[in-house]
Amino acid sequence: MKTIRNLFLLATVVMFTTAFTLKSDATGYDIGDIATDFELMNIDGKMVSLSDYKDAKGFIVIFTCNTCPYAVKYEDRIIALDKKYAEQGYPVIAIMPNNTDVKPGDSMENMKKRAKAKGFTFPYLIDEDQSIYPQYGATKTPHVYVLEKTEKGNVVQYIGAIDDNYQDAEAVNVKYVEDAVDALLDGQAVKETKTRAIGCSIKV
Amino acid sequence: MKIFLSAFLLIFISSCNQDQKPLQASDELEVYDYAGLEPMLNKTDDKTYVVNFWATWCAPCIKELPYFEQLNRDYSGKNVEVILVSLDFPRMYDKKLKPYIKDKNLKSRVVALNDPDMNTWIPKVNEDWTGSIPATVIYNKNKRQFYERSFNYEELVTELRSFIEN
Numbered sequence: 447m448k449t450i451r452n453l454f455l456l457a458t459v460v461m462f463t464t465a466f467t468l469k470s471d472a473t474g475y476d477i478g479d480i481a482t483d484f485e486l487m488n489i490d491g492k493m494v495s496l497s498d499y500k501d502a503k504g505f506i507v508i509f510t511c512n513t514c515p516y517a518v519k520y521e522d523r524i525i526a527l528d529k530k531y532a533e534q535g536y537p538v539i540a541i542m543p544n545n546t547d548v549k550p551g552d553s554m555e556n557m558k559k560r561a562k563a564k565g566f567t568f569p570y571l572i573d574e575d576q577s578i579y580p581q582y583g584a585t586k587t588p589h590v591y592v593l594e595k596t597e598k599g600n601v602v603q604y605i606g607a608i609d610d611n612y613q614d615a616e617a618v619n620v621k622y623v624e625d626a627v628d629a630l631l632d633g634q635a636v637k638e639t640k641t642r643a644i645g646c647s648i649k650v
Numbered sequence: 651m652k653i654f655l656s657a658f659l660l661i662f663i664s665s666c667n668q669d670q671k672p673l674q675a676s677d678e679l680e681v682y683d684y685a686g687l688e689p690m691l692n693k694t695d696d697k698t699y700v701v702n703f704w705a706t707w708c709a710p711c712i713k714e715l716p717y718f719e720q721l722n723r724d725y726s727g728k729n730v731e732v733i734l735v736s737l738d739f740p741r742m743y744d745k746k747l748k749p750y751i752k753d754k755n756l757k758s759r760v761v762a763l764n765d766p767d768m769n770t771w772i773p774k775v776n777e778d779w780t781g782s783i784p785a786t787v788i789y790n791k792n793k794r795q796f797y798e799r800s801f802n803y804e805e806l807v808t809e810l811r812s813f814i815e816n
Contacts, residue, residue, distance in 0.1 A: 585780040585782045606769070610767050610770075613740070613766045622769075641769040642768060642779065642781045643772070644737055646782070
């Protein structure tokens with residue numbers, strides 16, 4: 447009887463462990479995880495990695511694209527974030543994660559056009575083999591990861607939305623990303639570490 | 651005391667029976683904020699509800715929409731109701747959403763959700779929802795399930811059957 451109970455316990459433990467392992471694989475990074483670096487092609491044809499930014503204190507990594515109406519709504523606010531925080535050590539790094547066969551509007555050619563038309567001041571990279579966004583756990587555009595550069599690596603400090611009103615920048619009450627970066631620049635803990643917003647599912 | 655109680659009950663019952671009034675009802679499009687939508691996600695009658703979050707600009711949503719329409723057709727006699735919750739931008743209601751509903755002759759109930767404070771209401775729909783669409787809730791008074799994924803018709807029927815057959 448005891449053996450059976452022990453076996454049962456063991457089985458439960460194994461099931462739990464597997465369930466949680468699978469879950470963390472499927473959902474990507476959580477707060478405190480070390481984010482992977484990458485080498486992705488920019489719209490100027492050069493390869494960009496986080497390690498290229500020797501003087502950065504961290505990064506505002508944003509998975510975004512040309513074709514999602516929510517992403518388009520946030521373009522000006524993404525530019526504003528880069529203007530405000532790049533010089534303070536937190537540049538914006540935008541990554542386009544969609545399969546361009548499914549969304550031709552997000553092709554490298556169209557990324558170049560959009561970046562030029564809007565005057566993007568930050569790298570706009572393509573996750574061409576779609577290997578980076580699943581590691582981060584991005585599910586939609588726009589989807590933001592604020593990383594803090596430490597000796598251990600780039601630590602995930604915030605995941606989620608840019609602010610609390612996609613419709614109207616003037617009506618925003620809480621600027622989640624700004625609050626997170628401000629806190630990190632001040633050496634404080636980020637208060638609201640995870641937020642959610644509607645976005646377009648990443649096209650595979 | 652008794653009168654007070656019955657008055658209270660009466661108010662309570664009547665407030666339960668009424669659906670929230672839409673924020674605006676122009677050309678028959680029902681527009682709600684989340685407080686207005688919430689009762690549709692928490693009905694306790696004998697029906698099973700299939701609530702799909704979509705938008706005209708969302709390609710995978712448009713692809714699966716006919717399956718929800720078909721489900722509504724095939725199962726309306728079996729106490730099943732489909733509700734299509736559009737997340738189109740308000741300025742697109744007249745330009746895109748209403749013409750779409752008309753062109754496709756949608757028979758399911760379509761409501762528009764206009765509530766920009768998404769971080770507040772998304773977890774209320776489901777704690778696990780990251781916010782991508784399409785997303786679907788199937789529920790009745792006994793059971794509730796959330797899906798952040800696309801469906802084909804067979805998959806949708808399989809899920810629905812686990813709600814109506816037992």
